[in-house]
Amino acid sequence: ACGMEEWEEGYLEVGPDVGLLQGQLQLSGTAYEDALLAMLENLRGLGAHAALRGLLAEAPVLPVPGVVILLEDVLGAGGAWATAALGAAREAIVERPVLRPYFVELVLAAATDPDASTRSKAVRLCANQLTLLSPELAQSIESHANAALQLLVTSNPPEGSGPGGSTPPEWTEEEAARYCELYMTLCVRHHNLLPGLMTAYAAAPEPVKAALATSSDALARALGHSNPQLLQLVENPLPGSEPLVLHMLEVLMGALLPSQQMLGACRARYARTRDVAILAPVVAALSKAEVLELLPGLLQATGTNVKALYSKLTSVQTAMGDPLFAPAELLVALHALNPTRDGIPTKALISAVDTALKNPGIFPQHTVAQALQQMESQFPLPLLFMRTIISALRATPRLKPFISDLISRLIARQVWLDRNQWLGLLMLVDSNGEAYFPHMLQLPLPVLQQVLGLNPDLHKRQTEPALRRSTALNFAKWAYSSRNPMQVLRPVTMMLDMLLQSEQAEQQQQQQQQPQAGALSTSALGPSQHPAPAATATPADSNTATLGANSHGMQQVQQQGSEAGNVAPAPGAAAGSHENLGASAGEGGVGDAAGAQPQDDREQDEFDLDFDALEDDEGEREEEG
Known part of the structure; x- marks a missing residue:
């Protein structure tokens, strides 16, 4: 019996729905609840998680909150036990509507569980199944997800939400990811939630923004190129949400060409704002002339991934079946940029070239050699030409024979007439020594005289480039x-x-000065304390x-x-x-x-300045000499 007569009387007095709820609440603390919980604990001890789930499904009534507390404890075990607990909660939600609020609350709490596996199962249960049961339940789940998202923006982490029940003083990226996962997943099915996501991102602190951006990868792929809500956000992003939209667009494009709708949205936004960053993800769909015109802006735009930009331009198949640029062609185009003419700072241009040279997967050794050969014939030589030779040699020592031949040809065309390139060539010789000494013997006598620091004109000797x-x-x-x-x-x-x-x-003079300094230091001693003069010949x-x-x-x-x-x-x-x-x-x-x-111990590894700065460094070396 276990108190079932009392439950049946309550059910008959107040009606079906209220009676069921009151009856199951009244069973709390009764012999029926004790017996049911004891059986569930025994099954748990035996490791029979499937049998535990089956008993909960077959029990005539589920006394709450006892059963809910037990399921919360089972959830904490993770793994198969978490699956069994969530499955039992789902069956209770579907089959026992009167108990739905208690078990929905259990599942929503699991949707922010610290364990990633448990949290993922709960999130999928909410988004893929529970929201389909009724509009009221879907609205309840969306409201809970939105409250968790707003918590990231307006409040500190809840008490006990950190590892081991601790309370973090502020949001971390890991903690923020827990609380936004449900909202992100709901956005896949409910696109009307996207504006709320963008608004929250604009107001969120930096760790939360990082978590939202990371969590948006799967959302971007699920939405696709032609999603109307995403297209609207690309063309007219909410204030402050531009970085998140750009990140989602970058993830969505990957190594693919954009749809015509997406390309049109990006072009419309660029036409209105002149923000070239929005064109970076879809750059492979532009014409070569457009890319060359936009290249200075793309290289220095905030949020542009320069490595990804190079990859798109040299690998993404265009409508014609070939990439927009060959790698060597793109490297030559980078060197063709002029800071004064194209409005790109020299440091930004140096950084762009360095990024290319540090990615042999995009610009392999033979590609760099091809680009240098093409640039060698240009007059004047590109500003960063000699710097690129030095950087390429450091990155790929196997280029040394090729660069040696190139240096010989540069000397034949009187490279010393271009001060910037001449400075770079002398730095190359300073760094590599004997490997490039034969080229110095090719120089005309007046040039070699200056290079060795022997120019009779003191002003030129101090101001013109020379070797260390x-x-x-x-x-x-x-x-x-x-x-x-x-x-x-x-x-x-x-x-x-x-x-x-x-x-x-000079060495003789230094050695002669050393005994004199010793004599001065011993003159303070008494006559009897002076050391006896040596009978050997002096070093001088x-x-x-x-x-x-x-x-x-x-x-x-x-x-x-x-x-x-x-x-x-x-x-x-x-x-x-x-x-x-x-x-x-x-x-x-x-x-x-x-x-x-x-020995001048200054290394030549710090090639992160323009050649004007290198000229200053050359002057300092000459003064030290």
């Missing part, structure tokens, strides 16, 4: 070594001798003797050169005397510092 002092010394040693495959003309050897002698003279005497010997060797080299004409003998014939000179200057190889001259 350490690089120039290494070049001189290399020219006299057996590693040099080229013969050196006598006027060049005279300049090299002058450079090496000046370095050795030794260096003077070495210099004399080396000078005699240089005279022999010059005499041999005069016998052979204007061309010096093969490097090996003169290597002995000049290698001795290099040894006295502390030669440890081409890559080592020359003598006591400190």
